[in-house]
Every structure is written in C-alpha cells, then in structure tokens.
Amino acid sequence: MEKKRFLVAGATGYLGQYIVKELKKQGHFVRVIIREEKQKKLFSNVDEFFIAEVTKPKTLNNIANNIDYIFSSIGITRQKDGLTYMDVDYQGNKNLLNEAIKSNIIKFEYISAIDGDKFRDLKIFEAKEKFVDELKKSPLKYSIIRPNGFFSDMKDFLNMAKNGKVYLFSHGEYKLNPIHGEDLAKFCINKLISNENEEEQVGGPDILTQNEIAKLALKAWNKDIKIIHLPDFIRVLIIKLLRIFTSSKVYGPIEFFLTLLAKDNIASTYGDKRLEDFFLEEAKESRN
Template sequence: MEKDETVILAGATGYLGDYIAQELYQRSIQTIILARNTKKAAHLANSHTKIIKSEVTDSKTLHGYFEGVTTVISTVGITRQKDGLTYMDVDYQANKNLLQEAKKAGVKKFVYVSVLNGKQHRNLKIIEAKELFVDELIASGLNYTIIRPNGFFSDMKDFLNMAKKGKVYLFGSGEKKINPIHGKDLAIACVDSIRVSNEEINIGGPDILTQNEIAELALLASGKPINIIHIPHWIRKSILKLVRTFTSSKTYGPIEFFLTLMAEDAIAPRYGSNRLVTFFHDEMDVLKP
C-alpha cells in the first residue's frame, strides 16, 4: 500500500519533519517536500523526494502541487516567533492553507502533529492555534490522524544546556513525570499512521522519568556533579503573571507554554526504542573537539 502513496510533507526542515522525510525515503514513498528555504531542505532530496519552494503561509504558492497526492503530513508550527508571524499565522492559517489545497485536489488523508493534552490547554497561546486547526481538520471530511506527542528529545536540550553550566533549575519538587520521544521513533509512528482512520494518537517515548531524573541524566552526561536547584511554584506563577501582563504574545507564548507544562505530568503511551540517556551522551559527543 505505502509504495502507491504520494505524500506532501510540510515542515521538513524542523526536528521532527527531517526524520519523517528520512522515514518516507526508507519506505520508498514518493514525497514532495514544501520548503520556504530549499537550501535547508536540500539534503533530503533523493530519487523518491522532490523539494518545492513554497511558503505555506501564502496559499498562492501552494497551487498545483497537490494533484495526485494521496496524503499530506504536516509538522508545521512555531515555538519561537520570527519574521513577524504569529501562532495564528502559522500553526492555524498555514495548516488551513494546506488543508484547503488538499481538499481541492482530492487528497484522501491528512496527518497533523499537535501536542498531548492540547484540548485541556487551549488557553495557552501556542496551543490555541494548533487546536483551532485540529477542529478544522476533524470537520473537513478528510480522513485524518492527529498525532499528540508529549515532548521531543530536542526539547530536553534545555536540561542539557543548564547541566553544561553545572546547575539544573526545576520548579517545585521536580517529581513531575514525562516520557519524551525521539524524533526518529515519532517519525515511524507518523508514517505508520497513514494507514489509520480518523484517530488521535497520544504518544511518548519508552522511559517515564521525573524531571529530577532527567536533570541527573543531563548532569552526568555533561560530566558535572549532581546539582539541582528547586524553585518554589509561587515564583513560577509570579513569572507567568508578569510576562502575561507586560509582554506581547510573541514573547510570553513560549514562556507560558514551558512554565505551565513544567508543573504537571505529561505521560503518554510508551513507544519506540531510543533512550534519553543515549541522546544526551550523543549530544555531548558532538560537542567534543
């Protein structure tokens, strides 16, 4: 079945999108990558993959590429805004542009990557736009899969960056749990989901860890002694109130997201084989001269 697929992939120059492009190639699936920066995506070009210059926030640049396509996979979204674009411009409208072109061309399936517990956190600026698009996708009439990861290994680099300086700062007791997932494992699940009909899939990695345990892994990988500083939750709440009051959504969006999710468990069904401890050590090896 998969080899009869033609997939449009949007978001291929991001952490997860890159792995999805590699997984599609491994399965010999014909792929069209839509990229604003074709140089950044050039390493993904191969006998089964074509790179098209396109700006997903501008629907005019999408016309004509969806004919004969069977599935769209989108990881399009921003965590730190740039170029003056908002979450609504990218996480909502850009994905809506893709959906509209898919519908016009008779595409059968749309796979979208959102976030775990998105429905419960629609009050957060980053998630509000994602979930508005989820609503559009479910109502579209297309066969869909919504992938809901709880966190990427790449997100855990924040722990590693603190660890390299000798201290990791956590809010509260540090006992909140998460099982983040490697992009390679998540990419396999995303491509597998082409065969799934109208489902939302919550997904995480194989190891459920407390924030304290993640901090310890990061410090050990960095060759530093265990030094974890616990900051009271009232300070976290005060920071949230200040950034919401005195900064724009462009500034407070990522801070709001991070500070809110650091205060709760984010455990999803376990999947994959890549371990966070290996990722941390690999990241440190890359930095060695």
C-alpha cells in the same frame, strides 16, 4: 510495500526531517514544501520540492496534486516575520487543508502537542486546536498526533547541567516521557497510512521525573548531582510578567513550557531510543 505519495509540510523542522528520512527509507515518493531555494540543501533524498508559503494561499495552488497523504507539523516556532500563531498554526494549515480537499487526498495528519486539547487557553494551543477542529470537520480522513516533549527539547536540561547545576521548579517529581524524533516519525507514518481516523498522544519508552532527567543530564557531563529546587510561585510570576511585557510570539513557547512543567505529562510509550543515550551522545559530541 506499495509506493505511496506524500507531501511533507514542516519538513525543515526537527520532526519533519525525520519524517522525510523515514518515508524515503520505506521507499515512498516525497514532495516537500520549502520557503526558500537554499533550504533544498537540508535534504539529500527528496523526489520533489515545492516552494511556497502556507500563509499565502496562491503559492499553494495545486500543491497536493497527485498526492495520497499529507503530513503537517507547520507551526510558528522558528518563524520571525511578524506572523501570529493564528496566521501560521491555524490559517497556514487551513490553507493547506483546502488544497488537500481540492485534490481529494486520502488522509491528512497534523501534529499538535501533548494535552493541546486541554490547554486551549494557552496562546500556542489556541491556534493549533482551532485547526484540529477544522480538520475533524473536513471530508478527509485525519490523524491528529499530540507528542510529548522531543529529545531535542530536553537539551535545556543538558545545557544547564554542563555548568554543574540544574534548576527545577517545585519538587521536580512531575513525570514525562519525551520521545526521539526518529521514533516519533515511525509512529506518525504508521498512523498516517492506517485506514482509520486517529487521535493519539505518544511519548518515548521511559517515564522519568524531572529530577531523574536532571540527574541523567548531570551524569552525561560527569558532574556531581546538584539540583536546585525553586519555589513554584517564581514559575507563575514569570508567566504573568511575560504576558504583560512581551508579545504572544515571545511568551507563547515559554508559557507552554512553564505550564507543562507543573504537571505530569505521560503519554502512551513508543520506540526504543532512550534519553540517557541521547544525553551521552550530545555531551560526547560537544566535547569533540
């Protein structure tokens, strides 16, 4: 395989770390953006580090020089320094895109989330999809991936199950197909290096109801099946109260999660890693 040159933004996140590992496994050159020197220890096999903050354009100067492809999963989820979704998810990625255009890279890939284009009224998607619009208007080839929930997000079910009960809103029959970071990384890289503009939703191989996920989580702890179904108006009330009494940074992720709980979230199936195995491994590690 021809060695290609990649810049990974969001490399310290759940998906970003799998992207770096898979790119190096395939023998490519990898440059990653980090915010602090100490983040270098998160990686064992990276060709170049570039210390920068995407919200500060001057720190990004020449970051895309000699780069063929850019992957970005930049988002505000873990940042707590007073920045908004518009500051990071939109403007931060826009600053990176400007450098990509300046360096005339081949293709830019951006990670939003499932149905982001249908839920622009949610704070977390408003900024993400505004950047998607910018990317599509740019002169570069693009890849926009909207993954279903990550296996790591499903730990909420597992953590509840550890205490012997799982609480769900409504009937628990809404379906989803969460995906493992390793599978998603392979999918993203395949789409990034294709010659076409890509826009896809993707999930894991198993389409499961929330009840089925709750049962898998309880079984992983060897617990009896106890699932408590809460009236859906509680979910709606929580969203309303959070919007009134907390900042968008606090309610954004919760609003997103609670909104998507009240519908089917089924994307194209991909990969071979199964949620049942993930739950069993996580529970086993927790006991050791």
